[in-house]
Amino acid sequence: MKRKITLKQIAKELDVSISTVSKALRNSAEISEDTKQKVQAFAKLYNYRPNNIALSLKNRKTNTIGIIIPEIVHHFFSKVIQGVETVANKRGYNVIIGLSNESFSKEVINMEMLANGSIDGFILSISKETLLMQDYHHFNETMSQGMPIVMFDRVANEIQCDKVIVDDFKSAKKAVTKLIENGCKSIAIITTKDYINVGRLRTQGYLEALENNKMPLTSSLILKIDDSLDMEHNLAALENEIEQLFKDNKTIDGVFAVNELYALSAMKVARKLNIKIPEDLQVIGFTDGVLSKHSTPSLTTVSQHGKLMGEKAAELLIDKLEDQTETEEETFSTVVIETELVERETTI
Amino acid sequence: MKRKITLKQIAKELDVSISTVSKALRNSAEISEDTKQKVQAFAKLYNYRPNNIALSLKNRKTNTIGIIIPEIVHHFFSKVIQGVETVANKRGYNVIIGLSNESFSKEVINMEMLANGSIDGFILSISKETLLMQDYHHFNETMSQGMPIVMFDRVANEIQCDKVIVDDFKSAKKAVTKLIENGCKSIAIITTKDYINVGRLRTQGYLEALENNKMPLTSSLILKIDDSLDMEHNLAALENEIEQLFKDNKTIDGVFAVNELYALSAMKVARKLNIKIPEDLQVIGFTDGVLSKHSTPSLTTVSQHGKLMGEKAAELLIDKLEDQTETEEETFSTVVIETELVERETTI
DNA sequence: TTTTAACACGAAAACGTTTTCGGTGGTTTG
DNA sequence: CAAACCACCGAAAACGTTTTCGTGTTAAAA
Structure with a gap:
């Protein structure tokens, strides 16, 4: 040896x-x-x-990007990582990952771990628990030490940093409008509790679409799921809630779900209740994952372009890292990635 | 600042x-x-x-694990990463990822990049191209420099290192035997070309199961897909091949597919040809991903326990890294993770 | 009073680089 | 013949740690 x-x-x-x-x-x-x-x-x-380590020490630069996400077994986040990795490698950077598992403390610990010299900057999506607690001190601390952060998808408006998001409001509005145009008269939304800002924004988009089209707002058509627990392992509860929604509102002919899983569960319940898709019920989901593509019938979704978000986030971060100009006033940008309504078989 | x-x-x-x-x-x-x-x-x-970097330099130890996988947008690999990350963090290590995109050169470059001091050891699954070329010099080189490697799932028998695999042969045999017990008389297999060793082993398991049960081996029932190109983007071609298989063999009443996508495609084609599942056709897949769970009907699969594989691989690697004993004769172990046949709706 | 030992601390090396600043020795110039 | 110059190379500092070893001070023992 x-x-x-x-x-x-x-x-x-x-x-x-x-x-x-x-x-x-x-x-x-x-x-x-x-x-x-x-x-x-x-x-x-x-x-x-x-030796990279010696170089890092000498140059006070590791050429490594830290990425912190709530979970990795998730099509969207995988796509983002893929995007980050692509441009990072192209520009001579490595990627190191940390998982928060939607937990505040793990998020903090992971960030502290990496911030001590291991990386040059962060790309992250905030964990549910952190969003719920609204405790963002660790972000401010890392940034005050001169380590830039780029947030994507689940961001905090209170924090001044670069951000890459989709226009959840507009996208949801577009999707619901599509349902209306397709003739739906009674559209339900299956969404998350409001502390998840992307869920809240999508709900608002739903409401605005109805309003703009002079359709009644029925509160019983709004189902807010408490997904503080991992829904992947709690499918039955989810399906029960949805079934109740359908039973309480027999007129439903359209469903907008803020993620794939909710949409698929709705479809499953509909099948159980002998509701035909898309004839009697049209469904649109959010987040374009494998499930949408391969479900039966395949699901019409709002695609977020996860890979593109990752690429953009990496570009922003590396640009900032390599920006030599010592300006006093730091400026932050928020990039909005256009979503795309991918029409498949659950809409007419 | x-x-x-x-x-x-x-x-x-x-x-x-x-x-x-x-x-x-x-x-x-x-x-x-x-x-x-x-x-x-x-x-x-x-x-x-x-400062971690200074510590790494001083201790000649980074406490970081490098993981190289063919792609990340893949349920199985995500699961493995999750497993690695779990035990790595528990034992004070970070995880840095490199994607080979199934390409030999990217695999080599990525490994060289990380091997220069950035990490203490590798966990990897070999890219398709590397398997095809059978060029494993980069593995030997890294190991000769004292950097341990743990391979998982797609391994090379020629290389002496720790390995974590599933018993592809036995698992496939078990799955096919299940189909036979369920009354299938004419079982097809949808598999990969033989250079992917896991595909080859699963095919052998299929053959042995038939043989043991005194069933005829019909070569036309063996469909070997050339997935050198990314099948996710070539679904139509895949479905055509499968449709041809069904049309050429009208008696087929059982399908064993070596991955989820092949299984789902088979189901899609069956639906198109008005074949009822599981009454007229039973299907079993390999690799337990989200698709199997949420498809309709939900797919019976051989689950690989990706997370467990990741955990085990990390344990093996870290054990080796922290083993102080300066033995001359290095010993390598191969851990076989038990698979599990998860019975869902595509079998009786 | 002198020797010894314990105690508290500092200097310096080492990890592997890059880079600045000074040297040599030789050749050209005035 | 001295001065200036050039081509080539080495010493040392720096990045931030840890650790070994040495040293000075003080209190206890002889």
């Missing part, structure tokens, strides 16, 4: 100084052609690669 | 030496109670945290 070779060892072998080796390898004009050749040949032979 | 505080700054402020500060913070007996109190209070006030 041969350890990785260092400058020092090369210097010793060739009987020159460490500085000479370093310069020779970087093709400095200070070094004669002869020595350069000699050193470079030797380095190539022993497959020399500079 | 205040930079992170260092030992040197604390030392300067308190008018003691750097060594004293370091020792005081680590509660060394060399330092008087007075100075300890003073230093610790000051450090707490300024929220001192040791």
